[in-house]
Amino acid sequence: MTEETITLEVTRYRPGHDTEPRTESFSVPYRKDWVVLDALNHIKDRVDGSLTYRWSCRMGVCGSCGMMVNGVPKLTCSAFLRDYHPGPIRVEPLANFPVIRDLVVALDDFLEKLRRVKPWLIRETEKPVSEGEYRQSPAQLEAYKQFSMCINCMLCYAACPVYGLAPAFVGPAAIALAYRYNLDSRDEGYRVREPILSDSVGVWECTFVGECSVVCPKGVDPAAAIQRSKVAGAKDWAMSVLMPWGGRK
Amino acid sequence: MSEARPARPGLYYPKLPATWWLRRPGYVRFMLREVTCVFVAIFLVELLVIVYKIGQGPQVYADMVAKLQSPGWIVFHVVALAFALYHTITWFQATGVIQVVRVGDRQVPPPLVVAGNYVAWVVVSLFILYWLLVRS
Ligand code: SF4
Ligand code: FES
Numbered sequence: 277m278t279e280e281t282i283t284l285e286v287t288r289y290r291p292g293h294d295t296e297p298r299t300e301s302f303s304v305p306y307r308k309d310w311v312v313l314d315a316l317n318h319i320k321d322r323v324d325g326s327l328t329y330r331w332s333c334r335m336g337v338c339g340s341c342g343m344m345v346n347g348v349p350k351l352t353c354s355a356f357l358r359d360y361h362p363g364p365i366r367v368e369p370l371a372n373f374p375v376i377r378d379l380v381v382a383l384d385d386f387l388e389k390l391r392r393v394k395p396w397l398i399r400e401t402e403k404p405v406s407e408g409e410y411r412q413s414p415a416q417l418e419a420y421k422q423f424s425m426c427i428n429c430m431l432c433y434a435a436c437p438v439y440g441l442a443p444a445f446v447g448p449a450a451i452a453l454a455y456r457y458n459l460d461s462r463d464e465g466y467r468v469r470e471p472i473l474s475d476s477v478g479v480w481e482c483t484f485v486g487e488c489s490v491v492c493p494k495g496v497d498p499a500a501a502i503q504r505s506k507v508a509g510a511k512d513w514a515m516s517v518l519m520p521w522g523g524r525k
Numbered sequence: 526m527s528e529a530r531p532a533r534p535g536l537y538y539p540k541l542p543a544t545w546w547l548r549r550p551g552y553v554r555f556m557l558r559e560v561t562c563v564f565v566a567i568f569l570v571e572l573l574v575i576v577y578k579i580g581q582g583p584q585v586y587a588d589m590v591a592k593l594q595s596p597g598w599i600v601f602h603v604v605a606l607a608f609a610l611y612h613t614i615t616w617f618q619a620t621g622v623i624q625v626v627r628v629g630d631r632q633v634p635p636p637l638v639v640a641g642n643y644v645a646w647v648v649v650s651l652f653i654l655y656w657l658l659v660r661s
Contacts (some may be wrong), residue, residue, distance in 0.1 A: 291535040347548060374536040382536055415630055437552060440541035484619065485555045503623040 281308040282357055283364035286327065289375050298377060299363070312352040312360075312367060313341050313437055316379075329379035336493060339429030342381050344368040349431035349491045372440040386430055388446055389446050393454035393472055398465025423501055425458035425494040432488035432498050434453040438481055445481040446472070448488035448498030455501040458508075468510065479505045554615075561612035564605040619641040 281303045289297040302323055304315045313331055320327045331341035334353045341352045346366050357365070373381035397410075432448035439445050454473055457463045473479050482502045489499040532538060546552040578589045592598070620642055623637035 289537050291537075294537075297537055371539065372541070374533065374538045375535060382533065384533075435549075436539060437545050440539075440545065483555075483559075485552065486622075487549060487551045487555075489622075490551055497622070500622045503619070504625065507623060 280306040282315070282361065284312075284319070284365045285364050286316075286319070286379070287368040287375075288378050289328075289369075291377055295483035297369075299366075300483075306357060306361065306363075308356075308358045312343070312345055312350070312357065312365065314354045314356060315365075316352065316367070320403075327379075328377045329360045335340055337427060339427035342370050342429045342431050342434070344371055344434065349434035351429060351431070353491050354493065370430060372435040372443070373430070381430075383430075385443065386428075386433060386447070387504065389450040390428070390453065393446065393450045393469055394465060395450075395453040397445060397457065397460065397463050398468055399462075400464045410462040412461055419461070420456045421497055423452050423459065426453055426456075426496050427494055429493065431493065435487040435491040437485055437487075438483060442477070442481060443474070444477045446475075446478050448482075448502065449496075450499040451482075451505060452496050452498040455505050458505075470509070473505050474509045474513075479509060482506075493495045538565045555613060557608075557613050561608040564608040565612065567601075568609070613646070617646075 282500070284297050284302045284304055286302060288300045302315075302319045304318050307314070310408050311320075313334065316329055320329075325492065326500075327511045329341070329343065329352075331339075331353060332338040336351050340351060341353070343352050344350070344367070345352065345355050346360060347368075349370060352367070357363075367379065369375045369379045370381045373383075373385070375520075376382050404460045405411075410459075426449050428449060430449065436445075436448055439447050451473065456471045458466050458469060479502050482499075484499065484503060486499045489497045492498065546556045575586075575589060578585050619640050621639040624638055626633040626638050
């Protein structure tokens with residue numbers, strides 16, 4: 277009995293050789309329990325060892341296997357072949373990012389933006405270690421928990437046409453993480469992040485397309501974080517106009 | 526001030542084609558929502574013209590009303606109404622995302638926030654209808 281197969285149409289790009297990416301088709305065994313990443317691994321192991329892509333955990337945690345699957349940003353380690361049967365399945369590098377080789381995109385831009393929003397706890401004065409940890413109640417944890425689930429997979433950036441058209445936009449995940457720290461009861465960095473978020477390339481660049489939240493594999497809802505930051509920023513500005521000396525958080 | 530980022534040599538920089546909004550149904554819905562404002566704006570201008578004509582006397586106003594009964598205007602009004610409804614409904618949905626409503630320690634579930642909008646809409650509409658009917 278011949279084994280059933282499914283076709284993967286994979287984008288190939290070799291720096292130095294190709295000026296434009298091209299598509300190459302591969303036929304791989306069709307297994308119901310295989311994900312797209314398994315199919316790519318099969319190609320790399322058995323058909324063409326030069327195929328280049330990123331992955332690490334194989335369980336939707338590391339965020340490194342993000343690619344476009346049939347035009348939709350997906351973690352390929354959780355995109356089952358059976359959901360695309362009978363195929364063909366189009367596998368492309370994440371949209372809106374420069375391509376280094378085949379399915380690997382450059383992360384520099386995202387990492388720079390992530391650093392810019394200072395996604396860590398900022399304290400006005402650190403208390404000495406001897407005084408113990410900063411305590412937090414379950415309700416205070418709940419306030420930001422959803423936004424802390426981000427795995428930096430950048431699927432939201434690939435779904436965001438604003439980022440595609442204006443790459444300077446700080447973008448969904450970085451803003452969601454800035455918002456996550458602003459909501460954290462232990463954090464005092466709101467004033468430090470405010471100018472970054474209220475900048476012309478910050479939250480106001482977002483036109484609320486909303487697809488970032490649709491593709492997010494972790495339920496982070498970056499679109500909500502951005503719109504709520506807009507509300508917070510606008511309130512802040514109104515307060516500073518109404519009460520120039522007292523309207524501080 | 527979206528300046529272009531410095532390109533690294535050897536990398537392929539994709540460009541979003543002008544047809545990007547046809548790629549996903551969500552993008553098309555977004556574009557439709559943006560287009561609604563054009564129809565709302567035209568309708569508002571029309572409303573201002575009507576108010577102006579009312580000020581010019583009953584005959585001018587009657588002429589205006591007769592003109593608005595032409596098929597072209599009726600089609601425009603149906604389309605404008607559809608876009609206005611689409612705009613309203615998408616904005617109601619958006620409030621569920623944007624507005625965090627808390628009662629005590631608990632966050633009100635977003636669908637309830639959206640439902641609140643609809644209730645307010647119905648109440649205001651009924652009030653306006655009542656006001657118009659009682660007055661006429
Ligand atoms: S917000 Fe969601 S889609 Fe965006 S990087 Fe984080 S986990 Fe990925
Ligand atoms: S391999 Fe880690 S998220 Fe897919």
